[in-house]
Amino acid sequence: MQSVIGHALDLAGVAKRYDGVTAVEGIDLAVERGSFLTLLGPSGSGKTTLLMIIAGFIEPSAGAVLLDGRDITALPPEKRHFGMVFQGYALFPHMTVAENVAFPLRVRRMNRAGQQQKVRTALDLVQLSAFADRRPAQLSGGQQQRVALARALVFDPALLLLDEPLSALDKKLRAELQEELKALHRRIGRTFVNVTHDQEEALSLSDRIAILNGGRLIQQGAPSELYEAPRTRFVADFLGASNFLRGIAAVEGRVQAGGTALRVAAPLAAEQAVLLSLRPEKIRLLPEGEAAANRVPGLVSGWSYVGAAFTLTVDTRDLGPMRVTMPAWNAPLRPQQGLAVTLGWDADAAVPVAEDLPAAA
Ligand SMILES: Nc1ncnc2c1ncn2[C@@H]1O[C@H](COP(=O)(O)OP(=O)(O)O)[C@@H](O)[C@H]1O
Ligand SMILES: [Mg+2]
Known part of the structure; x- marks a missing residue:
């Protein structure tokens, strides 16, 4: 069964404080249904913390996370049904591509026929149908990352969360995967939240960019809006x-x-x-x-x-x-x-x- 496509995500006054360290503070952010939002900022600006708060792996010290207006701040990660892709591929090395992609369905106890059909669709989506029986070690870095994408999408997640998914790839491959990710987003129409420190990636992929620095959201807007009308020195300097x-x-x-x-x-x-x-x-x-x-x-x-x-x-x-x-x-x-x-x-x-x-x- 297909879940409702394109959920809206809102963060309201989100903060995370550790002893003596404020990782993020006062984050208000609205992610539109079906849009591609990028959290952009230098290392240590709070991007991963914010993504983990959205995913439910980190509990915020203050504020709320809302999905389609419903408060999910207290909902455990496995009940959120969000797909996730990280920088390291984190594929299971002893499983084939198809088994890797089927994993989230097995966890959800879907029947075998249902699994096979979903896995086929997901592998088609990332153009890896011909590689279903290979193991991760027999794939290039870019292909492994596409398997990770298929695995994150196979259960029709409410949101797709990506933490620097392309940063381990070389420049040319990264550009190719950017194109694919963008096309994938267009095809499936789901809400994507992507994290990167790469300003060109943010500009080329996103419907909207939220710029973080020192744990604060400095400015958000469409790529051209941020590029043409930066409000602060940091934004002008970081984005171009x-x-x-x-x-x-x-x-x-x-x-x-x-x-x-x-x-x-x-x-x-x-x-x-x-x-x-x-x-x-x-x-x-x-x-x-x-x-x-x-x-x-x-x-x-x-x-x-x-x-x-x-x-x-x-x-x-x-x-x-x-x-x-x-x-x-x-x-x-x-x-x-x-x-x-x-x-x-x-x-x-x-x-x-x-x-x-x-x-x-
Ligand atoms: N578990 C933690 N304990 C203490 N400080 C943390 C913890 N996690 C993150 N931080 C701090 O919060 C800030 C933001 O980290 P992070 O969200 O990982 O940034 P980014 O992903 O943008 O590089 C950093 O200063 C980091 O050192
Ligand atoms: Mg990070």
């Missing part, structure tokens, strides 16, 4: 690369940074100290005489080439060293030490961000 410019708001639409008057689209109260985030790819190298809302001269002091792109460091008088990224195939110049350039960007390219709050104590 950013230049930070300091100044004082002057007349409407202007920020004074040393001797340079910057044009800014965001409304700002006059005389307020301002910190602006400016993404490296939003800066252009201006040809002689080309107009731009912001024009700042500087000298190239370093660069790196990564095939598809160049990243330049350009030293400026008032704004310090600035990072500029541009596609390499049509780069307007060949980087050279000390080369004089003019940087240009639009008024809405730089967005004001708040300084970071201290971590939860």
